[in-house]
Amino acid sequence: MLKGDISLDKVSMNNLNKLFPKNNFHLAFFQCHLSEISYSIPGTFRTLHVKQVVINSDSILRIDSLKIIPLFSKIKNDEKTSQQLNSIEATVSRIQVLKVDFMKLLDQRFIAGKVFINGSNIHIFNRSKKTKPSQSQTLPFNYFNHIPRETRIDSFIVNHSSINYEVYFKEDLKTNLPKAKGNPDSIHSANISINHLEIKEAGVRVYLKQENKFNIDKIVVSNFNNFDNNDFHFDALQCNLSKIVYSIPDEYYTLHIKKLMIDSKKSISRIDSIAIIPRYGKFEFGEKMGHQADRLEATIAAIEISKLDAIKLFHKKLIADNISVNNTMAHVFRDRRLPREFKKQPMANGYLKNIPLEVRLNTFKINNAFVDYEEFPKDGTETGTLKIAKMNMSMSPVLNHPHKNDLHYSDTYINGSIMNSGTIEASIHAPMEGNIYAIKGAIKDVDLSKLSSSAENLGKFHIESGILNNLDFHFIATEEKATGEIVGEYHNLVVDKLKEKKGGKKIAKVPSFLLKHFIIPKNKDKSMNVAKRTGKINYKRDPTRLITFYFLKSLLSGITASFNLGFLLPQ
Numbered sequence: 001m002l003k004g005d006i007s008l009d010k011v012s013m014n015n016l017n018k019l020f021p022k023n024n025f026h027l028a029f030f031q032c033h034l035s036e037i038s039y040s041i042p043g044t045f046r047t048l049h050v051k052q053v054v055i056n057s058d059s060i061l062r063i064d065s066l067k068i069i070p071l072f073s074k075i076k077n078d079e080k081t082s083q084q085l086n087s088i089e090a091t092v093s094r095i096q097v098l099k100v101d102f103m104k105l106l107d108q109r110f111i112a113g114k115v116f117i118n119g120s121n122i123h124i125f126n127r128s129k130k131t132k133p134s135q136s137q138t139l140p141f142n143y144f145n146h147i148p149r150e151t152r153i154d155s156f157i158v159n160h161s162s163i164n165y166e167v168y169f170k171e172d173l174k175t176n177l178p179k180a181k182g183n184p185d186s187i188h189s190a191n192i193s194i195n196h197l198e199i200k201e202a203g204v205r206v207y208l209k210q211e212n213k214f215n216i217d218k219i220v221v222s223n224f225n226n227f228d229n230n231d232f233h234f235d236a237l238q239c240n241l242s243k244i245v246y247s248i249p250d251e252y253y254t255l256h257i258k259k260l261m262i263d264s265k266k267s268i269s270r271i272d273s274i275a276i277i278p279r280y281g282k283f284e285f286g287e288k289m290g291h292q293a294d295r296l297e298a299t300i301a302a303i304e305i306s307k308l309d310a311i312k313l314f315h316k317k318l319i320a321d322n323i324s325v326n327n328t329m330a331h332v333f334r335d336r337r338l339p340r341e342f343k344k345q346p347m348a349n350g351y352l353k354n355i356p357l358e359v360r361l362n363t364f365k366i367n368n369a370f371v372d373y374e375e376f377p378k379d380g381t382e383t384g385t386l387k388i389a390k391m392n393m394s395m396s397p398v399l400n401h402p403h404k405n406d407l408h409y410s411d412t413y414i415n416g417s418i419m420n421s422g423t424i425e426a427s428i429h430a431p432m433e434g435n436i437y438a439i440k441g442a443i444k445d446v447d448l449s450k451l452s453s454s455a456e457n458l459g460k461f462h463i464e465s466g467i468l469n470n471l472d473f474h475f476i477a478t479e480e481k482a483t484g485e486i487v488g489e490y491h492n493l494v495v496d497k498l499k500e501k502k503g504g505k506k507i508a509k510v511p512s513f514l515l516k517h518f519i520i521p522k523n524k525d526k527s528m529n530v531a532k533r534t535g536k537i538n539y540k541r542d543p544t545r546l547i548t549f550y551f552l553k554s555l556l557s558g559i560t561a562s563f564n565l566g567f568l569l570p571q
Contacts, residue, residue, distance in 0.1 A: 062097075154196065274299065285333075300326070440472075
């Protein structure tokens with residue numbers, strides 16, 4: 001197994017029939033110099049190789065060139081072992097531990113001043129496929145029971161390290177795994193305390209050349225056997241990570257982040273250059289989903305979080321003063337030729353409550369966003385696009401699990417430009433509990449002809465001219481229906497109804513004549529009685545539609561009602 005020298009001084013044992021019980025074995029001094037260690041770890045199909053281990057009288061432990069080598073290649077690992085075990089391969093250049101109390105190890109306690117791990121590289125490969133494992137073999141979780149029941153380290157530093165985790169799943173094997181002797185949820189370690197944890201120049205999945213740091217001050221885990229929110233504590237967190245690539249589980253998206261910075265001492269956090277990239281093209285995305293779905297492609301210049309309580313993130317709480325999402329470019333596409341998913345959708349508060357964190361923010365802001373929504377109609381040959389530019393939103397407060405003494409209402413303010421023409425402003429007054437939303441706002445100075453391309457492809461009508469001077473709206477939206485009214489003011493509106501013909505869309509003469517002379521007056525300005533410029537909103541909610549669809553259709557129902565025979569808007 002090994003070569004070397006071991007020196008023990010003043011050894012005494014009270015009871016030779018017992019091995020190393022508490023207060024039975026005593027040792028005044030221990031020193032060793034070992035080399036060429038080769039040890040096959042029982043039940044793991046792995047071999048441990050260590051070039052050198054040195055323990056000297058100054059309570060210093062040094063391990064040089066440590067390697068964990070699997071007996072089989074990563075591809076053949078599960079086949080040869082008849083188990084779905086991770087293939088783990090690791091190398092560590094050096095481990096150095098200062099001020100070790102070696103005698104405490106006999107009492108299953110690891111007490112040390114500083115632990116340095118340099119040049120560690122870990123590769124984990126998980127290849128799961130449906131094979132029935134041997135029931136006689138067990139997963140080696142019981143080996144965890146031999147770790148110290150107490151660990152106290154003043155400073156733990158990991159430098160120049162990488163972890164590459166590679167996974168290949170064919171089927172879910174939860175029902176096929178052998179029953180383990182021992183359970184990783186019941187590791188017999190009563191207390192772990194680390195005053196300072198630092199990880200720098202580290203790479204996860206990919207090997208990063210630039211310096212990345214992750215520092216934690218005074219980390220304490222009080223009980224691994226009953227781990228909960230009160231068992232994990234640390235005083236400060238600092239990290240600076242870059243080139244993050246993350247495939248979102250169960251979604252067809254990959255998240256790219258150029259840089260992430262958190263400093264809990266300054267209570268700030270910043271994420272730079274975020275990209276949300278779909279893994280499939282516009283039409284292929286919906287086909288993969290098997291139903292209509294919004295395909296999102298977006299970039300965000302930066303997300304800034306002020307007065308972030310980083311410590312609470314480890315307790316599933318997002319607590320901060322303000323989150324600002326700056327300079328967003330988003331493209332949304334939906335193919336309405338695909339079948340629609342008739343799944344019940346939550347109201348706005350429902351989306352907040354579905355967030356797997358407790359969220360407590362004074363303000364959430366979106367600054368200077370550009371959103372274009374492209375849609376392929378159910379009946380048609382071309383897409384139509386609606387663009388909202390220079391969009392800003394502010395929501396205050398944001399509480400998905402409000403406390404007894406919190407505010408009872410939240411207010412949201414939105415403004416932007418429609419097709420780079422005119423403005424839209426809206427406010428939403430919503431209770432923290434319940435679903436009664438008071439919505440009001442105005443659309444002003446919109447050149448309606450800029451909507452013509454979208455109207456032609458989605459609604460089959462052509463807007464020749466028209467200026468929407470002002471459209472005031474207010475309504476109450478509940479889980480059942482929306483009620484309210486709109487008051488409009490426009491002039492020089494000329495609309496033609498289209499019909500599909502060979503060679504493209506053509507103006508339908510009779511419907512267009514009726515639109516221009518009887519259905520839609522050319523002018524509705526302030527000289528007209530306000531009652532004739534008012535439309536009642538009375539729209540029943542479809543619970544299988546998104547909340548944005550519900551609010552928009554409620555507004556359009558008022559516009560439709562303001563004309564004698566209805567405004568021919570896309571359905």
